[in-house]
């Protein structure tokens with residue numbers, strides 16, 4: 667039997683990387699093997715991946731030596747950073763730079779960089795439509811990823827730039843599900859006006875990434891954007907209402923009001939939603955569900971994802 671091409675997967679115990687590890691392992695004849703990279707191989711999630719057949723290895727993305735050791739001998743790697751673990755675009759850029767350096771030094775044949783738009787290409791810092799944050803960003807967690815594309819290009823790493831979408835799982839894990847208001851109505855709040863938001867089941871990101879690795883050369887040096895479906899807030903509320911068996915009202919608060927909510931990252935996310943609203947056509951256009959479905963034939967639309975996850979959606 668031909669040797670398997672090993673993919674080193676960062677964030678393997680998390681949403682994006684976990685989906686990729688499971689996709690690789692669920693296709694034993696696909697020619698790929700999964701090396702799950704974690705800081706803690708003793709965690710329950712790491713043990714689950716080992717039980718499925720992943721090779722679990724230790725690295726911290728802030729320790730470039732550990733990253734290189736973890737990726738040695740691999741064919742490819744899935745690179746993702748964890749903005750919400752530290753809220754620092756500077757740190758995210760340093761992490762991406764060391765990922766690109768490691769990929770180059772090790773001669774990896776295919777890297778996927780999980781990226782997002784550098785929104786400053788559409789909204790320069792001088793543009794007063796939204797506040798500049800942290801001195802030099804409009805949407806820090808987007809801009810740092812988009813700016814980091816250059817590390818992979820400059821190092822000459824054979825890279826696919828994967829543009830991800832809003833996880834529908836945020837309705838479960840990020841407190842974005844419907845809430846009951848004072849009048850007893852279920853309200854779904856999203857600062858998207860009447861514009862469409864590309865969304866995806868987080869698990870499908872990894873499955874699409876697996877399709878990218880299988881496609882190999884076809885996707886190297888290309889940008890691939892993925893979404894499960896593009897939906898307005900009103901359409902999402904209607905689907906939520908169907909599955910919860912009760913009307914859900916869509917509340918389109920303004921990005922400015924969202925920025926003022928005061929939780930950590932609220933300004934970043936308010937700017938992000940404003941960018942997505944005001945550049946709907948570019949943002950949706952870059953994420954074609956048909957492309958995602960070709961990579962991952964089991965791609966879920968919102969209705970399918972909701973049907974599978976309705977018990978997990980908390981109604982605050």
Ligand SMILES: NC(=O)c1ccc[n+]([C@@H]2O[C@H](COP(=O)([O-])OP(=O)(O)OC[C@H]3O[C@@H](n4cnc5c(N)ncnc54)[C@H](OP(=O)(O)O)[C@@H]3O)[C@@H](O)[C@H]2O)c1
Nearest residue numbers: 677679680681682704705726727747748749830831832833
């Ligand atoms: N939420 C959304 O809608 C959305 C949409 C698009 C893009 N994104 C982006 O997705 C990224 C996060 O990806 P995710 O959601 O897959 O992450 P996640 O589910 O939060 O998982 C993160 C995993 O990464 C590992 N990790 C964290 N810090 C690490 C470090 N210093 N070194 C090595 N591993 C580390 C942790 O594993 P161990 O504890 O096992 O080490 C953790 O399980 C963010 O940058 C965010 O901007 C999010």
